[in-house]
Amino acid sequence: RERPDCDVVLHFQSKYATVVSCMAETPKDFNVTAEVPCHVGREIPVIPYFRPGSPELAEAVKAALKDHNSALMLKHGQVVCGKTFDEVFERAMFFEMACRIIVLSGGKYNTLTAEEIDDLEAYVLGKKQK
Template identity: 80%
Template sequence: MITAEQIEKFIAQAHRVGDAGLTVCSSGNLSWRIGEEALVSGTGSWVPSLTKEKIAVCRVADGEVLNGVKPSMESGFHLGILRERPDVDVVLHFQSPYATAVACMKEIPRNFNVTAEVPCHVGSVIPVIPYFRPGSPELAEQVKAALKDHNSCLLRKHGQVVCGKDFDQAFERAMFFEMACRIIVLSGGRYEVLSQEEIDDLETYILGKKP
């Protein structure tokens, strides 16, 4: 059973996302797995000012709505990611200013590794998904496929998606994603990225992976 405390935690985390400028008005959506169910921000809801009346409770296994609140149009990839990734409990779709500016560039960067935080937290490779209509089955399938073995992706002319084991990890990935894109935009395209050797060095000594 979903508790009142869990609902309040979900609302607080949604407002945190909004306060950080990751979503504006009705842009973006958030989900949180709790056992066999998931809380999903509702269709048309404003994540920065989410209320309990706009939170859908869905069964993860088949997407059935359990409380009569229609979930976000992007619930297809939220629930799909949760089904594919037992290590993930939180999915965030956001549209932060600089990362969305990058998503709308004619030539999207192939490499986002401008600082160590990107490969350490966001991912050394960030899949870029072609434009599909928001809420479409095609978009849901593309996002699910991309996040099957990555933790973030960029949606062309749309926004971004990150996932994590908890709210903090998903939030951290979103914030560092936005930071990297801010560097890319403010540099006017004149930026350097970490070499593969430098990334491997991070994985060995910071992430604790053996060479």
């Protein structure tokens, strides 16, 4: 209801996103590959833990997804929104891929710089305008 551009919202307890949601130090940057900022979102908010099904969790998810297409819920997993199921599933799979890289790297990973993301966004926007 808050996002007329979104018809689908899914919560995934995918293996690696759930592991990352339970890590002692949650990553602040998930942009480990170009697909993340281009498909999942340049920023992925991290939602504090609230009991599953609680009004507090619902409000926190609603607030996080107001300006983002995905979020990580601590000790839960990921939540992703979009126009179609296929779009949401693609976003969730790219988010899961980033979490897998983070976990398998043992926390020692590189992310794209702001300049690299700006370049990607300009390239994608330029392709869409042609």
